[in-house]
Amino acid sequence: MKAFQMQCKMEIKRVLRNRYFVFWSLMMPIIFYYIFTNVVNTNAADPAAWKAHYLMSMTAFSVMGSSIMTLGIRMVQERTQGWSTFIRLTPLPDHIYFSAQMVGQSVIHILSITVIFLAGAIINRISLTPMEWFMSGLWILLGSIPFLAMGTLFGLMKKVETAAGISNVLYMVLAVCGGMWMPLEIMPKAMQSIGHWLPSYHFGSGAWEIVQGGLPSWKNIVILFAYLVVFMLLSKYIRRKQEAA
Amino acid sequence: MNEILRLENVTKSFKYKTAVNNISFSMKKGEVTAILGPNGAGKTTTISMILGLLKPTTGDIKLFNSQSQELHVRQKIGTMLQEVSVMPGLTINEILVLIRSYYPEPLPLKDLVNLTGLTEQDLKTRTEKLSGGQKRRLNFALALAGNPELMIFDEPTVGMDITSRQRFWQTINTFANQGKTIIFSTHYLQEADDNAQRILLFKDGSIVADGTPQQIKSRISKKAVSFLTDPEKSLEILYHHSEIEQIFRKNNRVYIYSDHTDKILELLFQEKIGAHDIQIESGNLEEAFRQLTSENKEAI
Numbered sequence: 001m002k003a004f005q006m007q008c009k010m011e012i013k014r015v016l017r018n019r020y021f022v023f024w025s026l027m028m029p030i031i032f033y034y035i036f037t038n039v040v041n042t043n044a045a046d047p048a049a050w051k052a053h054y055l056m057s058m059t060a061f062s063v064m065g066s067s068i069m070t071l072g073i074r075m076v077q078e079r080t081q082g083w084s085t086f087i088r089l090t091p092l093p094d095h096i097y098f099s100a101q102m103v104g105q106s107v108i109h110i111l112s113i114t115v116i117f118l119a120g121a122i123i124n125r126i127s128l129t130p131m132e133w134f135m136s137g138l139w140i141l142l143g144s145i146p147f148l149a150m151g152t153l154f155g156l157m158k159k160v161e162t163a164a165g166i167s168n169v170l171y172m173v174l175a176v177c178g179g180m181w182m183p184l185e186i187m188p189k190a191m192q193s194i195g196h197w198l199p200s201y202h203f204g205s206g207a208w209e210i211v212q213g214g215l216p217s218w219k220n221i222v223i224l225f226a227y228l229v230v231f232m233l234l235s236k237y238i239r240r241k242q243e244a245a
Numbered sequence: 246m247n248e249i250l251r252l253e254n255v256t257k258s259f260k261y262k263t264a265v266n267n268i269s270f271s272m273k274k275g276e277v278t279a280i281l282g283p284n285g286a287g288k289t290t291t292i293s294m295i296l297g298l299l300k301p302t303t304g305d306i307k308l309f310n311s312q313s314q315e316l317h318v319r320q321k322i323g324t325m326l327q328e329v330s331v332m333p334g335l336t337i338n339e340i341l342v343l344i345r346s347y348y349p350e351p352l353p354l355k356d357l358v359n360l361t362g363l364t365e366q367d368l369k370t371r372t373e374k375l376s377g378g379q380k381r382r383l384n385f386a387l388a389l390a391g392n393p394e395l396m397i398f399d400e401p402t403v404g405m406d407i408t409s410r411q412r413f414w415q416t417i418n419t420f421a422n423q424g425k426t427i428i429f430s431t432h433y434l435q436e437a438d439d440n441a442q443r444i445l446l447f448k449d450g451s452i453v454a455d456g457t458p459q460q461i462k463s464r465i466s467k468k469a470v471s472f473l474t475d476p477e478k479s480l481e482i483l484y485h486h487s488e489i490e491q492i493f494r495k496n497n498r499v500y501i502y503s504d505h506t507d508k509i510l511e512l513l514f515q516e517k518i519g520a521h522d523i524q525i526e527s528g529n530l531e532e533a534f535r536q537l538t539s540e541n542k543e544a545i
Contacts, residue, residue: 006346014334017371074333082330086387089296091319092347 004096011104015070025066025112029058030119032181037124049212052128053183055120056136056207061180062112063140064200067147068154068171069164071105075155076163102148109144113137128211136210143203146224149231150199156238174200199227247273248310249395249426250295255304257290264290266450267304272428274394277421279437280430281461282447283535288430289327291447292399295428296324308395320348323393327400329380330387331372337383338368341390348391360416361386362409377404385413396420398429402436414440434534438462465534467491468527470509471500472520482516 015021036042037051044050078084087097117133120126128136157163175181177191178200184192195201202223206216251271257264265287272278280288293299294306297313308318332340338354345351352360358368361382367375375383381404388396396417402410417440421427431437437444438458446454446461454461467490474480476497483489483501488509491502499520503509506525513520 003346006343010332010335010339010343013339014332017334077333081333082326082328083332085298085326085328086324086330088298089319089322089324090344090347091316091391093316 003092004100007092007096007100008103008107011101012107014074015066015104015108018070021066021070021108024069025062026115029062029116032061033058033116033120034123036182048126051120051124052126052211053208055117055124055126056140056211057180057204058120059113059116059136060140060143060200060204060207061175062116063109063144064147064174064180064203065171066108066112067105067144068151068167070108070151071101071148072151072154072157072167073160073163075152076157076160080158080160105148106141109141110137113140132211132213136207139206139210139216140203143206143224146199146228146231147203149228149235152235153231153238156235156242174198177201178204180204197223199224249274249276249308250428251305251307252291252295253305255291255294255301255306257287257294257299258302264450265294265301268450268452269304270445270452270455272426274426275421275424276443277417277427277441278429278443278445279441280428280445280447281432281434281437282430283432286447287450288432288447289399290450292397292428292430295397296322320391321394323388323391323396325384325388325398325401327403329377329384329404331375331380331383333373334371336369336371337363337375337379337386340372340383341368341386344387344390350392351390352392357386357389360389360419362412378406378409381405382409385416393425395426396428398427400430400432402431466527467502468504468506468525469500469502470506470513470523470525471498472513472518472523473498474518474520478519480518483512483518486512488512 033054037054042050075084078087088094114137117137151167154163154167157166177195178184178198179187179195180200184195184201187195202220206220206224209216209220249272253269254267255265255269256267268287268291280291282288290299294301295308295313306313309321311318313319313322332343335343341354341357345354345357357363363379363382363386367379367382370379372380372383385401388398402413405413414436417427417429429441441458444454444456444458444461445452446465454464456464480492480499483492488503488505489501490504491500493500501509510523510525513523
């Protein structure tokens with residue numbers, strides 16, 4: 001138990017010290033949020049609804065990013081630096097190591113969600129019901145699981161540089177095409193039809209529904225779950241192939 | 246229950262190469278053993294198998310009478326691998342606190358610092374900013390963190406400067422005196438000789454000798470008699486004597502290798518070789534070791 005708590009604490013410390021995390025997951029979304037709700041005139045029909053909608057976009061953008069990037073890159077780092085091997089030789093059981101990373105990651109996500117929500121509430125005086133705040137936060141927290149699974153895929157790569165490069169590009173593509181930077185509705189038809197099949201769109205969509213007083217649709221849940229299964233199977237398949245080699 | 250480690254007929258084959266070929270040995274509590282051999286002799290493969298990082302192709306390995314993966318075994322061993330390992334994003338102090346929390350009876354942090362020569366400054370440094378030497382010290386501290394009964398080190402002094410090296414062996418000797426069991430690999434005969442009570446000499450994946458440093462040394466070192474003589478003088482007459490292992494001329498000096506140097510002296514006078522300026526050499530140990538363990542390319 002002592003080892004588990006200590007492991008969680010250290011995992012959290014490590015993420016907070018990571019400058020990429022602080023920049024991409026906390027500063028960028030807040031700056032973007034400020035720009036697209038206050039500086040740039042978006043001619044939204046309902047400004048209040050747009051402000052709440054875009055706050056969800058940016059929070060989802062932030063959490064998706066740290067899910068994809070932090071975990072995967074750390075896996076590559078630990079493997080290439082011999083740390084994974086060393087940990088295998090200590091008495092720390094694998095499941096504790098793994099669950100501590102998950103808990104650490106979740107705490108970080110809760111922190112990101114809280115900080116960005118607070119920023120939104122302060123910058124634009126967004127008023128949602130407590131239930132809406134809570135539900136949208138919870139949706140973003142749980143909906144990030146498929147992206148964590150995706151992160152472990154990058155974690156199987158050989159070099160930190162490759163993993164960081166590819167995951168970064170994919171992160172941006174998912175964010176833009178999934179309607180996180182600007183709503184899908186204002187994009188060309190072709191983009192829209194691609195976007196509707198991306199996990200990022202359904203991740204954001206659930207939160208957008210909640211702040212409009214609705215609930216995530218079944219389609220959101222089913223597609224995110226399907227992606228989770230695909231990523232996990234793919235990860236298992238690649239790992240087995242790597243072990244055989 | 247005095248036996249800490251046992252390997253029985255252990256073989257490890259990779260696709261194109263047999264790295265370790267049917268080795269067996271056991272270690273008793275309190276023994277300090279060196280695995281000595283040149284690069285590629287199978288030292289690291291053997292250590293990786295002992296630690297459970299590699300699975301033997303055939304054969305059986307037991308630590309504390311169990312498999313190495315078992316928790317109670319993990320709690321009793323401390324290791325330092327060739328590959329330097331650090332956890333990015335944490336300071337040395339934080340890593341030590343973390344790793345100590347894995348073990349039931351860890352060494353106090355203060356002891357770890359004293360034993361490994363880490364400084365106050367080192368403790369506050371994040372791992373990504375550490376120098377090679379500092380990383381090595383950290384890894385030594387990590388190996389000791391759990392106060393292990395069995396310590397396993399793969400080429401521990403590679404990348405250490407002379408001071409760290411001395412300190413390392415001093416610490417190891419202290420632990421040896423406390424009755425800890427220690428096994429380390431090295432390709433320096435000197436290091437094995439100075440610090441181990443027992444040497445396992447590896448060559449091409451096999452153990453070619455197993456004994457005290459004294460035994461190993463007498464086995465691998467060749468004594469020689471050398472002398473000057475008239476270059477015209479034929480030495481053929483000496484060839485018939487079976488005591489002589491090898492005879493050759495180098496820069497006018499004749500060298501005769503033999504375990505029985507006294508007998509050789511007797512022969513020299515008996516056969517009236519006209520030898521003068523006679524020297525008896527106990528043989529260069531390192532040289533002999535290199536010859537024994539290297540490929541037999543000079544066997545022509």
